Amino acid sequence: MTIPAVLPTYARYDVAFEKGEGVWLTATDGRRFLDFGSGVAVNSLGHAHPRLVAALREQAGKLWHTSNLYQVPGQQRVAEILIAHTFADTMFFCNSGAEAMECALKMARRHHQASGQAAGRDKQTIIVARNGFHGRTLATIAAAGQEKYLEGFAPNMGGFVHVPFGNLNETRAAIDASTAAVLVEPVQGEGGIRPADAQYLKGLRAVCDEFGLLMILDEVQTGVGRTGTLFAHEQAGVTPDIMAIAKGLGGGFPVGACLATEHAASGMTPGSHGSTFGGNPLAMAVAEAVLTEVLADGFLATVNTMGARLTDGLRDLAARHPAVIEEVRGVGLMLGLKCAAGLVNGDLVKAAMAQGLLCVPAGDNVVRLLPPLIIGEDDISCALSMLEKACQSLGLKT
Ligand code: PLP
DSSP, X not given: OOSOSSOOOSOOOSOOEEEXXXXXXXXXXXXXXXXXXXXXXXXXXXXXXXXXXHHHHHHXXXXXXXXXXXXXXXXXXXXXXXXXXXXXXXXXEESSHHHHHHHHHHHHHHHHHTTSOXXXXXXOEEXXXXXXXXXSSHHHHHXXXXXXXXXXXXXXXXXXXXXXXXXXXXXXXXXXXXXXXXXXOSEESTTTSXXXXXXXXXXXXXHHHHHTOEEEEEOTTTTTTTTSSSSGGGGGTOOOSXXXXXXXXXXXXXXXXXXXXXXXXXXXXXXXXXXXXXXXXXXXXXXXXXXXXXXXXXXXXXXXXXXXXXXXXXXXXXXXXXXXXXXXXXXTTEEEXXXXXXXXXXXXXXXXXXXXXXXXXXXXXXXXXXXXXXXXXXXXXXXXXXXXXXXHHTTOOO
């Protein structure tokens, strides 16, 4: 046997962790790391947050799982919180970002198919901004349309048309009688921390309204406070019809949700979709605790303050090391360092790791900084000095 016991689909770093506390992780070999990756934007409240630990322990002692055959009161509670703070009238709970996106795609198609209008049956195509990432299921890799994720998995699922991210004219030109919806991330995460500008999102909203299309936002990475507002689209002053969320919602417990307006969800009748584990009592107990923390007075204001501090510090760093960092970009605590030509982002990630700082590579030669939303000024100073040393250690002329 030469194949590893765990399917080798990941290129993993040679480190494993056994304990986490706040923004810090301890590896099995005793090394400590400042976690500015948050398990790719997941540990929104850091590690072992007392409120999350208590919520999970309490629920674990009562009831783990029943099934969506029955009422699940925790789903009702989380849904009510999200409805009170968003555009949504309803939602479906699932376990991951890709599943939340699957629900969004199914919902958009079904909305038109079930509309009762003859033309609705032809509306099956979703226009998607290029360079995005929506998950690794067959539908979501087809939706994103990136060759590197599709390779070898043909036949690809049809029904997606791709247009450049940020380009309203091309989006409009791609609309025809078959168009059901438009899908975009408000800040492309895997694509390299590329924020959509407010005018573009406003324009997409207007185009969707004009042509009777559904606007789908993938806020799997941007959602639940990551960009300094509960959801990133709030900053553009638009609301979608459908939104996929996951990652930060569970703070490390697997949970996702697809939020929608009543109008968009009109086709999702009993039997149209389902999930065995989706929204189980454990996940709901944790999600409720996460939302309660993130929505507490002053929490998001502090995310913005810390985001601004970190951005300023990174800009100073970039100015001192132009041969390493070409640009600092992002929103709130979703930040990216675009590496200078001649440097591969993975090398900066490794150099930071050697200094004790975890961050995450992304497309477009970017290193992502996605710290827990609870970071303080000391954590920022510590991360900046680790990055300073990492830049120096790369030995590039600055
Ligand atoms: N959508 C976006 C924007 C993401 O960043 C991701 C994951 O990185 C996904 C969807 C897929 O989420 P998951 O890995 O939980 O399926």
